[in-house]
Amino acid sequence: MGPEERRREETQRGEKRGEVGSPVLRGSRSGHNGGMSDSPAPLADPHLVFDPVDGVRDVVILGSTGSIGTQAIDLVLRNPDRFRVTALSAAGGRVGLLAEQAHRLRVRTVAVAREDVVPALREALTAEYAPGETLPEILAGADAATQLAASDCHTVLNGITGSIGLAPTLAALEAGRTLALANKESLIVGGPLVKALAKPGQIIPVDSEHAALFQALAAGTRADVRKLVVTASGGPFRGRTKAELANVTPAEALAHPTWAMGPVITINSATLVNKGLEVIEAHLLYDIPFDRIEVVVHPQSYVHSMVEYTDGSTLAQATPPDMRGPIAIGLGWPERVPDAAPAFDWTKASSWEFFPLDNDAFPSVGLARHVGQLAGTAPAVFNAANEECVDAFLNGALPFNGIMETVTRVVEEHGTPGTGTSLTVADVLEAETWARARARELTAQTARTAPMAQTTTAEARA
Ligand SMILES: NC(=O)c1ccc[n+]([C@@H]2O[C@H](COP(=O)([O-])OP(=O)(O)OC[C@H]3O[C@@H](n4cnc5c(N)ncnc54)[C@H](OP(=O)(O)O)[C@@H]3O)[C@@H](O)[C@H]2O)c1
Numbered sequence: 368m369g370p371e372e373r374r375r376e377e378t379q380r381g382e383k384r385g386e387v388g389s390p391v392l393r394g395s396r397s398g399h400n401g402g403m404s405d406s407p408a409p410l411a412d413p414h415l416v417f418d419p420v421d422g423v424r425d426v427v428i429l430g431s432t433g434s435i436g437t438q439a440i441d442l443v444l445r446n447p448d449r450f451r452v453t454a455l456s457a458a459g460g461r462v463g464l465l466a467e468q469a470h471r472l473r474v475r476t477v478a479v480a481r482e483d484v485v486p487a488l489r490e491a492l493t494a495e496y497a498p499g500e501t502l503p504e505i506l507a508g509a510d511a512a513t514q515l516a517a518s519d520c521h522t523v524l525n526g527i528t529g530s531i532g533l534a535p536t537l538a539a540l541e542a543g544r545t546l547a548l549a550n551k552e553s554l555i556v557g558g559p560l561v562k563a564l565a566k567p568g569q570i571i572p573v574d575s576e577h578a579a580l581f582q583a584l585a586a587g588t589r590a591d592v593r594k595l596v597v598t599a600s601g602g603p604f605r606g607r608t609k610a611e612l613a614n615v616t617p618a619e620a621l622a623h624p625t626w627a628m629g630p631v632i633t634i635n636s637a638t639l640v641n642k643g644l645e646v647i648e649a650h651l652l653y654d655i656p657f658d659r660i661e662v663v664v665h666p667q668s669y670v671h672s673m674v675e676y677t678d679g680s681t682l683a684q685a686t687p688p689d690m691r692g693p694i695a696i697g698l699g700w701p702e703r704v705p706d707a708a709p710a711f712d713w714t715k716a717s718s719w720e721f722f723p724l725d726n727d728a729f730p731s732v733g734l735a736r737h738v739g740q741l742a743g744t745a746p747a748v749f750n751a752a753n754e755e756c757v758d759a760f761l762n763g764a765l766p767f768n769g770i771m772e773t774v775t776r777v778v779e780e781h782g783t784p785g786t787g788t789s790l791t792v793a794d795v796l797e798a799e800t801w802a803r804a805r806a807r808e809l810t811a812q813t814a815r816t817a818p819m820a821q822t823t824t825a826e827a828r829a
Contacts, residue, residue, distance in 0.1 A: 413585035415568030435526030461486035464489035478511035517542035547697030550825040556747035578693035579671030579684035625668035644737025739803035743784030744798035755806035
């Protein structure tokens with residue numbers, strides 16, 4: 368039986384149970400809203416399962432050649448009885464790897480954002496496939512990932528980097544797919560748009576902190592949650608003062624102490640912008656006010672986040688740092704995937720430390736809370752300006768502290784946007800375009816007035 372036939376059969380089975388497209392309550396204690404309170408349903412709710420499937424789940428992986436994508440493929444290849452990848456998408460920077468993945472997974476479609484790499488991709492696929500084997504269909508262009516996100520499958524894993532992931536996120540939700548969301552930027556920049564489309568239980572967070580909160584929230588009711596505690600490794604510059612951060616180089620910033628990730632999220636971890644984005648993400652996913660979301664520095668990255676309940680209990684989710692754990696939650700929920708990632712070895716001594724956040728050295732979390740509260744286009748402006756500044760820093764055009772100084776200035780100049788409820792995709796794109804242009808102008812001024820004498824990314828990687 369082919370994947371589509373199998374899915375159709377599974378769909379029919381689900382429809383008989385009255386489950387497809389409508390969330391199923393699991394472990395509901397109060398008998399309504401998955402055991403949570405009467406306030407609007409949060410975007411992500413571990414008590415709800417959007418589209419239960421007993422058999423193999425068909426998965427589309429967006430950003431397959433990146434850090435999240437390759438780890439997801441590792442998980443799928445080790446669990447053929449649970450997952451089958453039907454399509455892959457990438458920007459087009461690594462066509463050899465993409466062709467190799469396509470062949471190993473026998474996908475039906477491969478998509479690239481860059482149309483100019485199609486001949487190279489076709490050549491790589493031809494080299495990978497034996498004569499007589501059918502090559503996958505190729506989709507190319509700016510909206511190729513968005514087309515795939517709406518294609519026939521059970522789960523879409525969005526592992527694209529950057530706010531370019533918004534359109535695929537919206538397409539997957541509109542098409543009724545379960546969305547395993549690693550691309551936090553789509554939620555940050557398009558929060559109200561995502562909220563308007565997502566059905567209860569349709570989004571499963573993949574970011575490790577949010578997957579941890581998701582699991583800890585499964586233990587109680589929403590009414591009993593006092594606060595969310597998001598952990599931060601503190602990045603490579605934990606413990607440094609603002610003055611000590613003035614001359615750090617891209618090579619130092621790219622050396623994350625606990626996680627191996629793509630370059631943008633790695634620099635965002637060094638500035639703690641990533642933590643700021645995650646606070647906004649937690650607010651949007653779990654509908655908890657900003658003043659009840661705390662950040663704590665935990666250098667070992669063993670505890671991925673915690674939920675404090677009103678009785679004083681704190682529930683923490685902990686594993687050695689390995690993204691395959693949260694990816695398995697995203698692809699497999701409500702089931703756990705055996706041996707998704709290594710567990711702790713309790714026969715060995717270990718120290719787990721927690722420190723308060725230094726808001727002076729790392730002002731990004733405070734600024735993120737501010738833009739999150741402003742809502743509307745403010746988070747999109749924050750994120751877009753930051754992406755430009757990260758690029759400038761990696762190219763040696765901006766000092767490390769200049770990233771947040773520039774982002775703060777762009778956010779201030781943007782002012783107070785309209786309310787989030789009337790946000791459109793056009794508003795987001797317009798705000799991003801303005802923020803990128805303004806951040807580029809400001810970084811160019813910085814580069815003219817204070818030329819940098821530091822290693823660029825290319826030098827750092829050499
Ligand atoms: N890595 C982690 O451990 C981690 C943890 C938590 C959350 N996240 C989040 O997960 C997302 C991915 O992060 P990452 O570290 O995996 O990034 P990454 O290693 O830089 O990979 C990004 C992937 O997205 C693809 N891509 C870029 N632009 C695209 C476009 N326009 N259309 C289709 N694909 C495109 C890239 O393709 P090419 O290879 O062709 O460039 C690559 O496959 C980010 O939102 C990040 O914040 C990552």
